[in-house]
Amino acid sequence: MNIAEVYRHSMVIASDYRIPDPSRVWPLLERRKDGLADMGAHHVLIYRSLTEPGRVLVMIGVRSREPVVDLLRSRVFFDWFDAVGVEDIPAVFAGEIIDRYELIEAAPDDPPGVLVSGIVSVDNAAWLISELHSAKPTFRDAGVRKVWVFQAFDDSREVMILQEIDNADNARRWIRQHDEAAAWMADTGVGVYPPLFIGEFVQMLRINGEQ
Amino acid sequence: MYVCLCLGVTSRTVAEAVAAGATTANAVAEACGAGSECARCRRSVRAIIDAAAAEPGSTEPRPG
Numbered sequence: 001m002n003i004a005e006v007y008r009h010s011m012v013i014a015s016d017y018r019i020p021d022p023s024r025v026w027p028l029l030e031r032r033k034d035g036l037a038d039m040g041a042h043h044v045l046i047y048r049s050l051t052e053p054g055r056v057l058v059m060i061g062v063r064s065r066e067p068v069v070d071l072l073r074s075r076v077f078f079d080w081f082d083a084v085g086v087e088d089i090p091a092v093f094a095g096e097i098i099d100r101y102e103l104i105e106a107a108p109d110d111p112p113g114v115l116v117s118g119i120v121s122v123d124n125a126a127w128l129i130s131e132l133h134s135a136k137p138t139f140r141d142a143g144v145r146k147v148w149v150f151q152a153f154d155d156s157r158e159v160m161i162l163q164e165i166d167n168a169d170n171a172r173r174w175i176r177q178h179d180e181a182a183a184w185m186a187d188t189g190v191g192v193y194p195p196l197f198i199g200e201f202v203q204m205l206r207i208n209g210e211q
Numbered sequence: 212m213y214v215c216l217c218l219g220v221t222s223r224t225v226a227e228a229v230a231a232g233a234t235t236a237n238a239v240a241e242a243c244g245a246g247s248e249c250a251r252c253r254r255s256v257r258a259i260i261d262a263a264a265a266e267p268g269s270t271e272p273r274p275g
Contacts, residue, residue, distance in 0.1 A: 069219030077216055078249075088254040091212035091222055119212065154213065154221040191262030192212055192222045192255045 003045065003059070003148055003162065007097040010042065010063045012150055013071070014093040014160060016117070016194040018054045019084045022202075025056055028083045029205050035076040037207050040064030044207070047115050047199040050168055057117055057197050068094045068153055091192045093119055093160050095152040099129045103136060104145040104166065113145050113164040114171040117197040118188040121157045125149075128159065128184065135181030139163075142179070143170035171198055214255045217248035225256055229263045236260070 019025070025046050029036070036044065040062045049055035064071060072092060081089050106113065122128045129149060132139075139147065143166040152158035161184065165171040175185060175196060189195035212222045220243055228242035236256045240247040246256050263269060 069213070072213050072216045073219060081251075087251065089216060089249075089251040091214045091252070091255045092216065093212050152212065155223045158212065158222075191226070191259045192214060 003146075003164075007061060007148070007150070010040075010061045011068065011094060011096055011153070012160075013060045013062055013068075014057065014117075014119075014150075015090050016055070016057045016197055017081075017086050017090045018052070019056060019086060020054065021085070022048050022054060022056050024084060025058070026203050026205070028080070032076065032080060032083075033205070033207055035079070036060070036205075039071050039074055039076050040066070042207050044205040046202040046204070047117075047197070048202045049197060049199045050114065050171075051198050055197070055199075056202075057115070057199055090194070093150070093152060093158075094154070095150040095158075095160065097148060098125065098151045098159075099132070099149040100147065101133070101136070102146045103140040104143070106145055106166070111167070112201050113166055114168050115197070115199050115201065116163045116165060116171055116175065116185075117160065117199075118185055119158065119160045119193050120184045120187045121155070121193070122159055122184060123157065125151055125156060125159050131181040132161075135179045138179040138181070142174045143167065144174065168198075168200075214259070215245035215248070215252045217252075218244045220245035222255075222259060225259045226263065229260050234260060234264075 041060050043061040045059045047057040146164040148162040150160040224243050228239050233239045233242045236253045239256050246253045
């Protein structure tokens with residue numbers, strides 16, 4: 001997985017929604033490369049849910065001097081939601097990376113991991129990061145390979161936490177019986193926040209010759 | 212999170228409007244603008260209203 005490409009020197013815009021036909025996401029994104037490039041997007045990552053048919057997580061890496069609000073209200077997003085068949089526009093996370101670490105180095109021939117993503121509001125993001133670090137051995141034992149933490153621009157208490165886990169069985173086990181430091185997973189799915197996303201990498205779109 | 216892309220209204224702003232007494236999507240739109248343009252974010256607005264109504268100690272009736 002290439003999440004590093006998406007957040008490097010840039011903001012991340014993430015949205016999570018259900019669509020009638022997830023296989024259309026990739027070709028529709030390809031067709032909108034120019035519009036995405038105009039708004040400063042350099043990579044787009046697509047994940048497909050392993051537990052909920054039709055649910056996708058799309059993360060866009062953007063380098064732009066435009067305020068995020070102006071980017072979000074651009075026609076690109078509305079056209080995109082129209083094209084994939086989303087009538088009710090989901091809430092969108094926009095933020096930047098504040099922490100990341102690798103616990104298990106995957107061998108080149110290891111199968112791609114499973115992504116577990118959650119967005120929650122916490123009392124103190126710095127405290128959460130400290131808790132995550134203190135529980136590294138437990139995370140490693142559970143099969144968590146990598147962790148990324150993003151903080152929202154619009155609310156410093158709002159974080160998006162991504163965990164790459166070595167396989168789907170371990171991901172399901174970790175969600176059911178996680179460590180205290182991952183207790184935030186139980187708080188997902190409240191109000192506007194989407195439920196925990198468990199999914200597999202589908203594809204990465206590079207824009208304007210990005211590597 | 213950004214709830215209303217038309218006006219750039221965040222979930223926190225919507226939650227504040229709900230805490231101040233807005234209990235319907237129309238009332239939220241009037242209070243902070245969220246959902247007042249294309250109205251395609253009203254499901255998210257309603258989710259915030261429902262979550263506030265479900266909080267322990269809430270005196271608001273749960274929308275039915």
